[in-house]
Amino acid sequence: MAEAVVEAHGLGRRYGARSVLENIDLDVHAGQVFGVVGPDGAGKSTLLQMLAAILRPSAGTCQVLGRDVRRDPAGVQARVGYMSQGFSLYDRLTVAENLAFAADIRDVTGPERAVRGAELLRMAGLDRFQHRREGQLSGGMRKKLALCANLMHEPPLLILDEPSLGVDPLSRRELWRILDRARTEGRTIVFATSYMDEADACDRVLLLRDGKPLALGAPQELRRDVAGQVYRITGPALDRIEAALETDVGVISFQRRAGREVRAQVRDGSRLAPIEAAVAEAAVPTMEDVFTFASAPPPAPPGAASAAPPQPPPPRIRNDVIVSRGVSVRFGDFKAVDDVTITVAEGEILGLLGPNGAGKTTLIRILCGLLSPGEGTAEVAGFDVARQSEAVRARIGYMSQRFSLYPDLSARENLTFFARAYGVPRSELRGRIAWASARASLEDAGEGAVRDLSGATRQRLALACAIVHRPRVLFLDEPTSGVDPLSRFRFWRLIAALAADGVGIVVTTHYMEEAAFCDRLGLMMDGRLIALGPLTRLADELGLVTPDVEAVFLGFIERERTGQGRAA
């Protein structure tokens, strides 16, 4: 076996009394691609910062490229390539200037510098943009440039913190092409991700949650370990299947997929109880399943079974609660939303997918009446968003990426505040809060300040706050970012239950796999809606056999580029 590039024992980091990472043992060998996988707040960045020797460990030892990160941090810093989360280059410098600066501070001089720079830019498809300011590039291009800047000094080890977070699928593919090239050159890659498909492509992965290691190993091994515990269940009445799974104590979690099937994870040693009028077959586990198992609570959770309330029959006539026609908005020269036409019916879940900067959030702001459309019209809950925005805002619920909660107040105080702010009469306050808490399954929120709640609990509290005034339309802007798969599945079940009540729901996400939970998808890119419809129909339209969201998205981007017209 090749030499160890990274070797860590009992590595941990605490800030004051708070431990953010503990007991990490890992070794990465030369030429490997090693994934650190987990939701936001799991401790991924902390771990990578310690490996890059820019954060001092509070416990354990760590050798990187044969140097101790504690005793020789400068030696480690000078030899690795480290790409932090977000954008780490200078937005006022051009592409070429940024690259030159990266080379300068790493002592890359001489003729090979120009050759290497040109080669990297060509590989990243950035050679045409040499003189453009970094700040004027798209998110994907900025990430590719940052990667190039970190390859200028040909580091033997690349440490990348969520390189593809929020990047469009095309740029993500190009990013990985550059990384594959780096790998064939013999470089070792350690990267953090919350995307499970990227985890699947690693040589080895470390699963992290709440600062603790859950599992370490090759993805095949980890998947093999849970083989036979994952089921695909199909049948005519998915609601009934879900109700049955809800009561089965052997079931860890289950998720509805693309409206046609339910996937269930079952505890080791238990068997799936037979379900009436349904066919259950064993499925090949994915990394998402692995993570679900790894983060499962201990067996027989007391009383946690009633997450989803009983479902009333869906309404007969489904009225449209959102109708937008040719909506556009400009910021200066920049068209943030370009000619978007969509409808959403009562009880329907529309998923808006797209990379950062595609216009998803701006579109939601228009539909919420927070931003007037420059062109086109939109009606939400029967009111015009531009002229009757007050009326619109009283009938919608909005949950933003940042959850907009008051961290120093308790869950109950937050709920009370939002209920009062939305004009819920004092006499109904108690009932409404109880209802919203039950709907969001908030039994674990307690009386403490919100700052001390876990990300997943805060997410459900934010949902409760968004629905406490019983809105007819619910907008969820990246509601699941930073939450582990198990909690995400649980959240999606709550969303499905709200939809069953007749609430029209618009969700944005950059987790492609979540598309499967939506009735219809809108794919957005550069402000335009490049495709709209159920996932399976979109796949059919492109002639794809399996409804893989990323393939569908790439297919429609390709279609846009070759100019085969706008969204059908």
Add this chain to the structure above:
Amino acid sequence: MKARRVLAFARKEVLEISRDRFTMGVALLMPLMMLFLFVYGISLDVDRAPLIVVDHDRTAASRELQARFLNSGYFILQAAPEDERSAEHALMRGTARAALFIPPGFSGRLGRGEDAPVQFVVDGTYASTAAILSAYGRAILHAYPEEVRLPLRPEVRVWYNPQLRSRNFIVPGLFAVILMAFPPLLTALAVAREKELGTIAQIYASPLTGSEFIAGKLLPYAVIAYAELLLVVFGGVVWFEVPVRGSVGLLLAVGLLYVLCTVSIGLLVSTLVRTQLAAMLTALIVTLMPAFLFSGFVYPLFTMPPAFQAYASALPTRYFLEFSRGVVLRGAGLGDLWPNVLVLAAYTATVFALATWRFRKRIA
């Protein structure tokens, strides 16, 4: 420390700054604005104080006394009411700063060679202004009627600023204060910005050392700060016509040292904070505020309690302020003021070393 890396870093800074026109504008306009505001706004000269005269004598002699007050240029006539009561009222309302009461029979007593009492009342709300006004009043009264023969004949001369023009005193003080106000602020913001945007991570994970980073930041901001110094000196000498008795070259040379010192303070602040907001507030509190109050700019240090004098001595502004006033007003040279230059040099070296030491290439 490798010169090549420092220069590469400084070049990057220059590119960034040159593309940020707003910051450039603020950097060059604000010092000039401050110069103008302060010179026009702060005047320590006391003249044209509104005066109330209550003249019960109404003779040529009493009118002559009144005229002496008004012709001095230090007083203007606010009103000449009939009775004391309305005079008191004017003082109470603050429309007059002083009042002169001339009793009936004033010229008669004067003619007879008797003591002729007059009353001169000064509003003591602004203590220092009141002290100056009462001194003016006393001087005018002493010189009246004519030829007061005193056994002692003092001959008082004011050196260095014979017209006692406060502008000549304020402007060289402002050189020191302005350069303590803006350069540290700009520099502190520049580093905090890298922390906020996350570009600092790239610096951390590179061979660039702390001293190279600090030096690379220092150079371009020192150039900007020096441009600010040139601007305010030019404005002071050309626009406000402040005579420079000493060597302008010496002032500008030591000014360079002072500029390096203030920029280093900005860098030290920036190593202590994470956000631009914190950088701004900290810079204001450690530089601008003490530069105003504890440098001798307006309030003389020798009147302060010892603890505050010690505090003032711990800040670099007073040393350059003394130097600047010494060169501009007194025509002093290096031979007189070398200790100040020495302190500034030591201060600069210490702050730079501290900033380098504090700038650890670590997130935490």
